[in-house]
Amino acid sequence: MAQTLEDLGPPSVGPPKSSFSIGKIWTDKRSRGIVIQVIAMAIFCAIVAYLAANVVKNFEELGKPFGFDFLKQESNYDINQTLISYNSQSSHARAAVVGILNTLLIAVCGIILATILGFILGVLRLSPNWLVNKLAYCYIEFMRNVPVLVHILLVHGILVHSLPHPKNAMNINDTLFLSNRGFYTPQPLFQPLFWLVVAAFVIGIIFAFWYRRTARIKQEATGEQSPVFWVMLASIIGLPILAFFLTGMPIDWQFPEQGRFNLKGGMAIKPEFMALWVALSLYTAAFIAEIVRAGIEAVSHGQTEAALALGLPRKRTMNLVVIPQAMRVIIPPLTSQYLNITKNSSLAIAIGYMDIVATIGGISLNQTGREMECMIIVLGLYLTFSLTISTFMNWYNKRIALVER
């Protein structure tokens, strides 16, 4: 009974089981793969270790300590566009936060405007009207074949050189002013009762989504459709407006007025922000337009015909059949365009918009001499932004992906 499997099987015909040999590591396909990977990894680690050691050595030779204590020191410089309170007595860390918020502001505004413009242009590109189609085509080709930095400098140049001085600012009814120092609007000053309006807005949103959900359940159960869009609009926009008037309009407006040098008071959108926002949005919109066009064209025409044959109206065909399928094609490249806007916003430095590169990666770096630390911070921040955006977009992509069985 002490037979092994070997004894039972036919006499072995393959190469005899040899013992371990060096040559075999290389001739065997599997072990060769492992060996190559180990070597590649070792080389990679060696390069990283060399660079790190070199940094340490250079820092030692320069006699510079490495550390982030400088972030707590006063920054001693002023920033002209801030979303949070900041002055020259604030710390470098706070200057960095100002920069982060400015970067996020331009990224979010840029993404919104570029998406809206991009979708409109993409649809125009598909227009059967020859003129509209060709105009959209020319626009797209012009925008995406000129470097974005040129667009930024161009728009900034136009704003600063062609708009009037604040003294002669174009103005509408003494409330809105447009000059080469910025676009000035009245600033709202909220009175205590304003929180009721905010509360109404929140309640409106909650009600709207509750209503949408019940409407869907009702439609699934009975097939009866409810005016979801109008009810949502009324509760999200209408309710707060109602609350606003019922509480007696609890907002005061501070109007911009002429000062000795500049317009005083009110809110100002600086030309640097406008230039960057407009240029980045127009540039990226051209890419998004092509992505949208490709996405819509990727949905086979048979789908549309089938939907129409089933009796769906044209609008519903678009909303329920074409767009959901097009979105699957559109989302992944759209993600990379969103990342591009965020990263391209670092070109702000060219026109003096104070983003992270200009604050912590620029002035702070220069005034403190901490190149390595500041660059590490800037790299880390951009990486965080980009990974966050792509995580969100991947999640969204998965959500709308075709569920296959």
Add this chain to the structure above:
Amino acid sequence: MNLIKHVAATAAAASILLAGTVQAGTLDDVKAAGFLKCGISTGVPGFAFTDDKGDWQGFDPAVCKAIAAAVFGDSSAVKYTTTTGKTRFTALASGEVDVLARNTTWTFSRDTDLKLDFVGVNYYDGQGFMVPTELGVASAKDLDGASVCIQTGTTTELNLADFFRTNGISYEAVPIETNDEARTNYVAGRCDVYTTDASGLAATRSSLEDPSAHTLMPEIISKEPLGPLVRHGDSEWADIVRWTLNAMITAEELGVTSANVDKMATGTDNPEINRLLGSEGDLGAMIGLDKAWAWRAIKMVGNYGEVFEQFIGKETPIGLERGINAQWTNGGLLYSPPFR
């Protein structure tokens, strides 16, 4: 242009990562390379500009030319690298340049914390303000609410914040990278005021279409001793730069000019001139050069006064007075230690 500079700044930071370690023997490196790597500004009329042949000229490059003349006997053996207020220190620290000669203010933290060595002062300056005359501003303290164009990464940026804060007045800082851009924005009316060192303002004003339509404010709000600087930790190299500058200053004090230096080098009855020009003693050997090092610098570039008058003096469009930049014997601040 700006992007290039920005990339240069980043590249300079990266070069700390990649560059071979900065060697202590800068003189040997310079001699081996056959040229001096000199960091200058991106252009300020009179102080650093390109002539019609495309060569850098001006008050600041003259320092580098003198060093090259002292080391190589060839004032053109210089490779110029333009740096902005932001990129300059990184460029120097990473070894991209051997000496920085670009209106840089000598401050405590730069000398110590940034690990740089200022070797002397070649221009005593102070920060001023320029405004269009039509605004009718008489004093910088009347600038409440004004937009101020300011070069980022400079001491002027910090002085400006201090000045407005201590006077309790508000302003909008419009950050700008280079002098040229500041000029463009100022002319376009993006800002009411341009502030930088008074010498830079005079230079910029001279390049405006109608200089008389712009006024310099009477206030000088800071001390800005400008001078060449090198990396910390190589005192031999610092000595060469320091004493080349001192040689130019001493030459003016002793009346040695590029015109009469040949005659004086054969020997005079003033022992200090003889030591300076190498006909007596061997000072050159003490800094690793030959006897005639200072003679070459003065012969090829000129003494301090000659350089001043050639590029920024009264006869030039910049039209700066010697003022406190006169020799101490004429009531100025220029005072070179003795050549002994």
